[in-house]
Amino acid sequence: MYTAEFHYLRPSTVDEAEKLFAASADARYLAGGQSLIPAMKQRLDSPSELIDISRIASLSFIRKTPGALMIGAGTRHAIVAASREVHDCIPALAVLAGLIGDPAVRHRGTLGGSIANNDPAADYPAALVALDAVVTTSRRKVAAEQFFTGMFSTALESGEIAVEVEFRVPRRAAYAKFPNPASRYAMPGVFVAEFPGEIRVAVTGAAACVFRAQEIETALKQQFAPGSLAAVDTTPDGLTSDIFASAEYRAHLIKVMAQHAVSAML
Amino acid sequence: MALISLEVNGMPVRAEVEDRTLLVHFLREHLRLTGTHVGCDTSQCGACVVHVNGEAVKSCTMFAVQADGESILTIEGLSQDGKLHPVQAAFQEHHALQCGFCTPGMIMTAVDILARHPHADEATIRSELEGNFCRCTGYLNIIKAIRAAAEAA
Numbered sequence: 001m002y003t004a005e006f007h008y009l010r011p012s013t014v015d016e017a018e019k020l021f022a023a024s025a026d027a028r029y030l031a032g033g034q035s036l037i038p039a040m041k042q043r044l045d046s047p048s049e050l051i052d053i054s055r056i057a058s059l060s061f062i063r064k065t066p067g068a069l070m071i072g073a074g075t076r077h078a079i080v081a082a083s084r085e086v087h088d089c090i091p092a093l094a095v096l097a098g099l100i101g102d103p104a105v106r107h108r109g110t111l112g113g114s115i116a117n118n119d120p121a122a123d124y125p126a127a128l129v130a131l132d133a134v135v136t137t138s139r140r141k142v143a144a145e146q147f148f149t150g151m152f153s154t155a156l157e158s159g160e161i162a163v164e165v166e167f168r169v170p171r172r173a174a175y176a177k178f179p180n181p182a183s184r185y186a187m188p189g190v191f192v193a194e195f196p197g198e199i200r201v202a203v204t205g206a207a208a209c210v211f212r213a214q215e216i217e218t219a220l221k222q223q224f225a226p227g228s229l230a231a232v233d234t235t236p237d238g239l240t241s242d243i244f245a246s247a248e249y250r251a252h253l254i255k256v257m258a259q260h261a262v263s264a265m266l
Numbered sequence: 267m268a269l270i271s272l273e274v275n276g277m278p279v280r281a282e283v284e285d286r287t288l289l290v291h292f293l294r295e296h297l298r299l300t301g302t303h304v305g306c307d308t309s310q311c312g313a314c315v316v317h318v319n320g321e322a323v324k325s326c327t328m329f330a331v332q333a334d335g336e337s338i339l340t341i342e343g344l345s346q347d348g349k350l351h352p353v354q355a356a357f358q359e360h361h362a363l364q365c366g367f368c369t370p371g372m373i374m375t376a377v378d379i380l381a382r383h384p385h386a387d388e389a390t391i392r393s394e395l396e397g398n399f400c401r402c403t404g405y406l407n408i409i410k411a412i413r414a415a416a417e418a419a
Contacts, residue, residue, distance in 0.1 A: 002291075005284075005285070006285060007285060034309065038327060041307065102398075104312065105327075107322060108323055
């Protein structure tokens with residue numbers, strides 16, 4: 001299967017990449033390519049230029065700072081999943097990275113590629129929102145809750161590149177994913193993070209875009225235990241219904257996954 | 267068109283490719299290394315798995331130009347001096363194939379699994395095989411073969 005024709009470009013800096021983008025007719029950035037290339041093969045996307053940012057060395061790093069974990073947007077999932085720093089600092093994040101796709105996909109796919117694509121069932125958006133992350137782009141900083149704006153859409157402007165993500169280090173956190181039995185995409189995935197005086201719960205794979213489950217956060221604030229979610233009525237309003245699961249079933253699974261995550265944290 | 271130079275199975279290769287040529291088509295059609303298979307062409311089945319700089323990747327989900335300067339290992343490069351790689355030998359010994367179509371990808375993935383988990387147990391092998399589909403064997407003998415290769419190492 002062949003993609004439509006395109007012109008391949010490989011800049012060595014973020015600055016150069018943005019300049020190439022600005023001079024292109026209808027360019028896309030290529031990071032790990034694990035969603036973009038399949039989409040191009042299906043002719044769902046046919047850019048005129050492909051700007052390969054996967055070899056920009058400055059985009060790939062993991063660094064600990066006081067209270068935060070910084071991960072370069074070009075860092076591949078396999079690196080995050082196996083990272084000693086990530087395991088020490090936010091183990092749930094390493095677990096999440098190890099649940100994305102399959103091993104071959106994790107060897108190529110990147111953090112930046114995942115969040116810029118913002119697939120409604122992608123795993124990383126749940127981690128960014130629950131961990132109150134800040135995305136640094138080639139132009140500015142954007143809080144995670146403002147970054148993910150809708151199905152396959154983000155706050156990134158044309159040509160703007162996600163450069164790094166700053167994750168706030170929680171007191172404890174866990175990610176529980178109910179994978180679609182065929183595709184293994186989250187259906188849903190729930191990330192629970194506890195900070196001093198604050199509990200954040202983010203849900204992916206249940207609606208058009210990642211969201212915070214406020215009713216679950218409120219219940220957990222009263223008592224942090226799986227049992228406190230028993231009486232919570234997660235609403236199917238606004239959730240996705242498809243051949244795999246009805247909105248009602250997804251609403252139910254959100255609660256069950258949240259309970260699994262809380263159990264894992266205790 | 268792009269001029270690329272890379273290493274394939276230890277040999278230097280220089281070639282001119284269309285920008286949109288997928289790595290798997292470059293290997294199969296330009297280099298005639300047809301051991302790497304195209305099963306699904308939708309990045310799911312893993313029949314096309316090769317190693318890029320020692321890591322298993324799906325060669326149908328990567329362009330040949332992206333392999334410029336990199337080192338590629340395919341199923342043809344696995345045996346040394348006419349002797350099967352221990353994972354290949356284990357697949358033969360444990361009858362880990364029926365039609366054989368998925369086998370090159372299974373073996374390249376298995377070698378990658380054992381490089382990262384030298385003493386992989388059954389649960390690890392099962393979860394690590396998530397990106398490789400076999401439609402004949404029910405996976406049991408594949409897992410048995412990989413376990414045997416892990417124990418022999």
